[in-house]
Amino acid sequence: MSTFPSAGPILLDLRPGQTVFGFDILRISPLPELRCIACEARHRRTGARLLHLVADDAENLFAISFRTPPPDDTGVAHILEHSVLGGSRRFPVKDPFVEMLKSSMATFINAFTYPDRTIYPVASNVRKDYFNLVGVYLDAVFHPSIRPETLKQEGSHLELAERGNPKSPLILRGVVYNEMKGVYSDLDNILNRESSRLLFPASPYGLDSGGDPEVIPTLTYEAFTGFYRRFYSPANARIVLYGDIPTREQLEFLDAHLRECETVEQADSSIGMQPRWTAPREAEILYPVTSDEGLTRKTAITMSWLIGALPDPILELGVAVLDIVLLGHAAAPLRKALVESRLGEDLTGSGYSTGSLEGTFHVGLKGTDPERKDDLHALVFRILEGLATTGIPEEEIEIAFNQLQYSHREIQSMYPLHLMDAALSAWNFDHDPLTYLRFEGLMDGLYKRYQACPSFFTELLRTQLIDNPHRVTVTCRPDPELQERQDRRLQERLEQMKKSFAPEELDRLDAEAVALEELQSAPNSPEALATLPRLHITDLSAEPKVIPCSVVHLSRQVPLVQCDVFANGVNYLILAFDLSGMPPELLEYVPVFSSLFSKLGAGAESYVQTARRMAKKTGGLRASTFLSTDAQDAGQLLNYLTVSIKALDSTYVEALGLVRDLLLGLNLNEADRLRDVTVQRKVQLQSNLIPEGHRFAALHAARTLSSAAYLGDLWGGIPQLRLADRLAREVRGDVGPFCTKLEAVHKSLVRGSRMAACFTGSDALREPTTQWMDSLIRELGLGSGRPATSSPIAVPPGRALAEGLVAAADVGYCALCMPAPHASHPDAPLLSVFCQLLTFDYLWQEVRVKEGAYGGFASYDALAQVFEFLSYRDPAIRGTLNVYANVIDYARTGKWTEDDVERAVMACAKADEKPIRPGAATATALWRQLGHVTEELRRQRRADLLRARPETVRAAAVRLLEEGLPQGNTCVLGNQAKLEEANRGAVRPLALENVFPSTPD
């Protein structure tokens, strides 16, 4: 098995006390549990602090973090995060971040605004690329070209609705302004935001670092630049590095950049503690719904506590254990009681939230009514008191310790980012950055405390929750008129402002808007672009990265793929069941079945027994659906139900036993449980509607284009949302007909279906896996051939549709989907390149920069045969649809150089360069096996991709659009008023329908 050896040999000719390239080396600490050595240093002249986690891993990460507690709700930290990535001294291009995205091999590139810090992380497997990215990021944060226009574009600005027409109304535009309007229309976000605001009235955590749309427009340029000067200095910076590039090389590079920074006295960025209350508080707030949604069971009530945490990591880990004990799995007492109480339909985002100076704990219900508040209180306290009095069962505490192991042991995707977060969670408050990285020691310490004092956790329960008066209960009620009132208030405010402006001021505003637009439209000069460092195709590895794996064939020719990837004592298994023999009328029930699969009892066990077994023996068990087509055969649809588990070496075999019991039979006799999980599922799907509005719009628009797209919509789009809604109502009565459907799906699944599997994990568990699978195949009576009864999917007719989905969304989501060639078509690689050019050139410019949408991009699913244009949190529906209609002109006349195409090619090749982490590798290796994605084919396609030239890309794009655009379907998700406004005077108005047709309650 491949190893992930310790970093010993890489480091370390460095010693504490040395000064290397301007850095004082402070401490060298081995972290054997992470196979790292930590080197801490401080830049002598500027005071910048540094932590390098040296590991034998080629995915190198750089992150620079500034402590940025917000002074108000203007979103200044967030707007700055956007703005510093908008051009800098050495790289005077409009958007170096986007330019780097176009061609870098970055495995991660982004920026985050936390409630108390702003972090700029990048990661790459390619050393040259890594240093390119770090150079661009360092110049961006220390020498950004911030101008008044930057604040206008990224924050907000006023302009006339119609250029040159002083009679037209004033409107507000700006990237962060629109982004936050989207955030503020989502119930979960509103609840989060409000409970923080109330819990921390005297701390920066009570403010919104992201920005409140009502307050964002009040941010002045002086306050904006003042905030930058105050917090973006090396003295306020913490730099985290991870990977195998030697520390000396890193220090030399960083010193060269830091040396150019002015040394400034570090401004005070410390965060004060919230003074504690002596009595709990309550509050009521409103959130927007559409007028025909009905108001019963639309309220959310949440109880939030302020937890005393840092600087006591043992206490903090103790609360994390309590969190799992109370809410961590379906049988956990608080979760179980809340769900079974029927006081609401599902839990709100509940549990322990940490990573800040002071943690919080939340518990609550959605789908409830305001008069249930006292019952909810009583129930929560009854459960907590009960546990505190009778004691927490030892088994529950063991389960919690076991679950926490996974978070630490697992080599997740974006592993370096995970370590960065762990370091900064302590370091940001001037505590030892290794605090949370030395996880095993913390766990041991906590366990010892528990052993010495068996009432440790019940005492914690009392002090932190039961007897903790710093608690607030928020009732969030639906208000169908809220949106309209807010819109009206804004309109009135804007009208007032307009009245107060002299005509020449309006002219100036208009001139500024024109200038801003000109600035935005002007392309970067070739000289400016040439300043950016970049990779060339010759920097790519010659062949795509291969997941080392082999295939064994079990009885009845069932293939088992075994990956040879280091997994650190966590084992992953995925079973895939072919659905091509499933009767068509059952297909819509497959996602319902898969979501219930891990929530019911196995065989004769109750759901409580099974849930506890699952939490004890696995680190997660889930069923889901997989949809694609064969990479070499467009006609071959791949539709599977998958069951995946992960488990530690010590519990893996028992975890397999649980999977077997679930596959042999689900306990459908607990009618109340079936009702509860069906209602929960409805609420969960509904809460995805607005945050993923663009996805729902795209699935809806694509449903008539191919069988894969049709099934995609049926399984994950509006039809599934509506089915969930219908089922939630049906199960209030007799659950019999529903059970019959579930049984039919189950039967069709295991009888005569084809199966495949993939395993990644410890060598010693390979043999037990094959033996277990052989006996499972016999027990289930699975087949290996394609089922004889395979029935083709009937795709509904319809092309050139124009539709609107009405929902309570403050901003719009626009999708245009058209039919496109399959992955096996020679145009496919060329169209991936076109997709890349379109996203980062035309759509970025037109939809994000000019129309002010938070996101605008193209996507090409060559396996589903769909090419789509999407916008996200979009204030300008008609404008965006016009942009889509003009893509063909862009394709015909766009001036792409050899260089542009080379960069787009590199960005496409990036998908094959991802670091191989065990969980993701298991899934990828399985789909490659099932979809006939051979290594030969991958090499072939890489070679085809590298041959793309401007003229071949253009020819393929024009072919796609000439044929596809006239047949393309449009779908926009938005609120009634916005959609009607978009339809006014439109040549092809959108046919509107409500996402949820009103139904009597």
Ligand SMILES: [Zn+2]
């Ligand atoms: Zn943002």
